[in-house]
Amino acid sequence: GESVGLHLPTLSVQEGDNSIINCAYSNSASDYFIWYKQESGKGPQFIIDIRSNMDKRQGQRVTVLLNKTVKHLSLQIAATQPGDSAVYFCAEFRTDSWGKLQFGSGTQVVVTP
Amino acid sequence: SQTIHQWPATLVQPVGSPLSLECTVEGTSNPNLYWYRQAAGRGLQLLFYSVGIGQISSEVPQNLSASRPQDRQFILSSKKLLLSDSGFYLCAWSRLAGEREQFFGPGTRLTVL
Numbered sequence: 001g002e003s004v005g006l007h008l009p010t011l012s013v014q015e016g017d018n019s020i021i022n023c024a025y026s027n028s029a030s031d032y033f034i035w036y037k038q039e040s041g042k043g044p045q046f047i048i049d050i051r052s053n054m055d056k057r058q059g060q061r062v063t064v065l066l067n068k069t070v071k072h073l074s075l076q077i078a079a080t081q082p083g084d085s086a087v088y089f090c091a092e093f094r095t096d097s098w099g100k101l102q103f104g105s106g107t108q109v110v111v112t113p
Numbered sequence: 114s115q116t117i118h119q120w121p122a123t124l125v126q127p128v129g130s131p132l133s134l135e136c137t138v139e140g141t142s143n144p145n146l147y148w149y150r151q152a153a154g155r156g157l158q159l160l161f162y163s164v165g166i167g168q169i170s171s172e173v174p175q176n177l178s179a180s181r182p183q184d185r186q187f188i189l190s191s192k193k194l195l196l197s198d199s200g201f202y203l204c205a206w207s208r209l210a211g212e213r214e215q216f217f218g219p220g221t222r223l224t225v226l
Contacts, residue, residue, distance in 0.1 A: 043203050043217030093213045103156040
């Protein structure tokens with residue numbers, strides 16, 4: 001079946017630098033794409049989402065970019081901080097599938113001093 | 114404010130033993146409830162979801178079952194655990210069917226020996 005997947009399993013970033021986490025998807029029918037952050041030993045936490053008819057959405061220190069042509073999604077974190085160390089998941093959402101989320105395998109972000 | 118609880122936090126069980134994991138939500142009514150399993154280093158797999166008391170939908174055939182005896186209580190069970198049931202079990206809730214933001218509990222780490 002179609003799935004949401006991630007390019008890199010681990011991303012090491014120096015504190016203060018910008019992070020870019022990538023995600024490839026295959027289901028063109030998704031209505032939203034969502035980013036979740038999961039800290040060690042905890043449940044995932046919603047960060048930001050983007051509707052499928054948008055190209056870019058900005059939040060606090062985070063920006064989501066959506067390229068539907070190549071089916072690529074990215075999460076950019078500005079001025080990465082130690083508290084940003086976590087696993088980041090992209091997920092796809094379709095309103096006609098009752099709202100179930102399909103998660104990718106995740107990217108581990110490690111922030112170094 | 115809404116909170117979601119899961120217990121136990123960790124559990125070690127022998128193969129063939131029964132299982133009961135509990136999830137409760139506070140501060141909201143008629144939530145949609147979800148059970149996910151997360152294998153080590155992997156994404157989240159949706160196991161069950163519920164839109165109301167006694168209403169359970171299963172996503173994948175497996176050794177587990179779910180029940181919702183009360184509006185804000187969701188239980189994950191097994192009669193006989195398998196080694197492959199080991200993992201991190203997460204309960205989540207959302208306000209409405211089709212609501213794309215899900216709120217996750219702290220999870221239960223299950224090890225089957």
